[in-house]
Amino acid sequence: MNKSVQMLHRIINLTVRDVRFPTSLEQHGSDAMHTDPDYSAAYVVLDTDSGLQGFGLTFTLGKGTEIVVCAVNALAGLVVGRSLEDIVSNFRGFYRLLTSDGQMRWLGPEKGVIHLATAAVLNAVWDLWARAEGKPLWKLLVDMDPKQIVSCVDFRYITDVLTEEEALDILMKAQEGKQHREDQMLNEGYPAYTTSCAWLGYSDQQLKQLCTDALKSGWSRFKVKVGADLEDDIRRCRLIREMIGPNNTLMIDANQRWDVAEAISWVSRLAEVKPLWIEEPTSPDDILGHAAISKALAPLGIGVATGEQCHNRVMFKQLLQASALQFVQIDSCRLGSVNENLAVLLMAHKFQVPVCPHAGGVGLCELVQHLILFDYICVSASLSNRMCEYVDHLHQHFTCPAVIQNAHYMPPKDPGYSCEMLESSVKSHQFPDGDIWKQHMKK
């Protein structure tokens, strides 16, 4: 550990704000289950006695963000007063402290509002750590000793699939070629796909224009929202497939719209457009349902992807055990921050299932790019069937927005976890008192 962490950085204050963007006005982000999202965040700032700050967030869809803010405040007492050094010297213990409080765990455990709040707080702690080390988060992870990586993970409830020793073994084996892969990422970036072309609320004309523009910018992987109306889906998917041609990649996303049998029959009808995966075909809780769908769609060459609402490592463990998914979609704000995502990356590697992170929303691209860079450099060592979601919205509100070049995420260079927002953006979008909302409510 270098000098800056030895300076301790005692956390003396935690603030959390309810920041909302009125995205529903233009149907950005609309899907079969979330028809009018206002992309939002519970945004956390940690102040330390050294003056260094940590920034973190969890993503939400508008209404109810105030509940997550309330939950962050409930967790604040476990954070304020501690030093960064205290926390990271026993990060597993700190994770356990936040997720297993004898009174608050009843509200989860490790799921829903309380876990979203945990993610926001821990994201800020990881940001603080990376800043203290003067590195972007992915580089902090890449430079860490495998033993220290493993010491950040709570293996409770997953030892039947992954023990600490196995995790260490995976990380040790992947040391080979690490430097080469890091250099490769710095040169080429990590492959991305776009969801910006085909939200459910967009018109056909919008789809066409957006596809044309995306192809011109070098995109070759496209995701389409489906699930509201079958005939409409067929028309829209054909249109996109026609636009992008047979050699580019198409994925479809139902956002949990179907029951198991309906998912199988509906997606079978869409097989003609050759989607690589169907994302979130049914309830995020239905492990056995996803397994049944995976089995039924395998002969059609369509995989199942899920994860953005998979609430913790125990659920991912079972999705992997049951061969219920062929693409693991980690989320930087749903799981318990880097700590829990490390567990999922390691389990996915054990089962040899590719990780294709969920992003978009607000800040999700900025955050999750760090995790997938680490996955490639230090865990999976493969780009086969792998790509990270990208959505071209709201990046202008961040101090270090994600950088896309030729449809690849370019590794961030600034210290931290890339989710510091511009103070002016936070102020104007604070709910309900920011200028944007005051104007909006007047209408």
Next chain:
Amino acid sequence: MNKSVQMLHRIINLTVRDVRFPTSLEQHGSDAMHTDPDYSAAYVVLDTDSGLQGFGLTFTLGKGTEIVVCAVNALAGLVVGRSLEDIVSNFRGFYRLLTSDGQMRWLGPEKGVIHLATAAVLNAVWDLWARAEGKPLWKLLVDMDPKQIVSCVDFRYITDVLTEEEALDILMKAQEGKQHREDQMLNEGYPAYTTSCAWLGYSDQQLKQLCTDALKSGWSRFKVKVGADLEDDIRRCRLIREMIGPNNTLMIDANQRWDVAEAISWVSRLAEVKPLWIEEPTSPDDILGHAAISKALAPLGIGVATGEQCHNRVMFKQLLQASALQFVQIDSCRLGSVNENLAVLLMAHKFQVPVCPHAGGVGLCELVQHLILFDYICVSASLSNRMCEYVDHLHQHFTCPAVIQNAHYMPPKDPGYSCEMLESSVKSHQFPDGDIWKQHMKK
């Protein structure tokens, strides 16, 4: 529908309060994962234009109750302004409205804080309905037409196991002998077991005295908390088995303390005291883990029970599909009220797995007794291997507390869902401003 519902009862106000009882002071409710619970509730009151009120709650463990209160307030806008008649004429639709709001479902969906809040609100709506009909809730359900029962259930995500037609068929078949079973319940009550004798924080002397007293009062089924220390568990379980003799029933409860392999080895060591079930051996999310534990313990004659933290019908569906539990422990405040519990009772019946509700806490006995009476009279028609938990705490704070006679729950006779609290109790236990807490904080 009788005249009182035709009066409409428009809901004109919803209030929610944070009510906490300092139970941690005497180690009541202590277990291997929740060492210091303060039994608490987010307590909801609905006011209508007719003057009729509805009372509901969800149970919590102290800290964080304010988060659930915040979530109830977020849901209030979907409730206030509607009439009871509107709601119950399309109760499935109303359930869907509360659980599938396009922005708020991101916070769950149907799990954690937002689902606990949904339970509190819907419990109050059911209370209001039963009061409007002048019946205790169990009797409202028992007198309902099977078609109307089914119309209260959201079958989304469970049709691969239970369709609306199958549910109707189950209810129709159970019409036979219904009157006899109702009379039987009114005479004998529903069998209960006690958890009051053996909380983890109690001394051996306390255990002995409480067992002696319970045996004298007619109790024959006893649950013991385990999981903190194996040698301690062996000593305590032997002591209780000795006290109650070989013919009474003993259950053990680990409150999620173990990983899968540890659960199997630990419980195997306790097989000598012949427990009927091991409750919550591991993470409530681990369906496949529970299945592995069930399989390993079956040769020892020990079943697996779980449910108090099983967060929705999709999880119960899978626990049943995977033969992961031998006792279904529904909870009146974790699931989405009566609506979702009906789905679970019907699925459990289809799989012929007995339902043994979770109770205790504050108000849980009062609420869940209604559901298990309905289960016996209208669904399962069996008492074999069935019993409802009872804990002898905090009943004095309710206007119509649960009545136990000879270790049986006697069917409530007052209209409603039995969770109206004494206003004096609410006032003095409100957090943080009630007298009890003001005194407590001074110390």
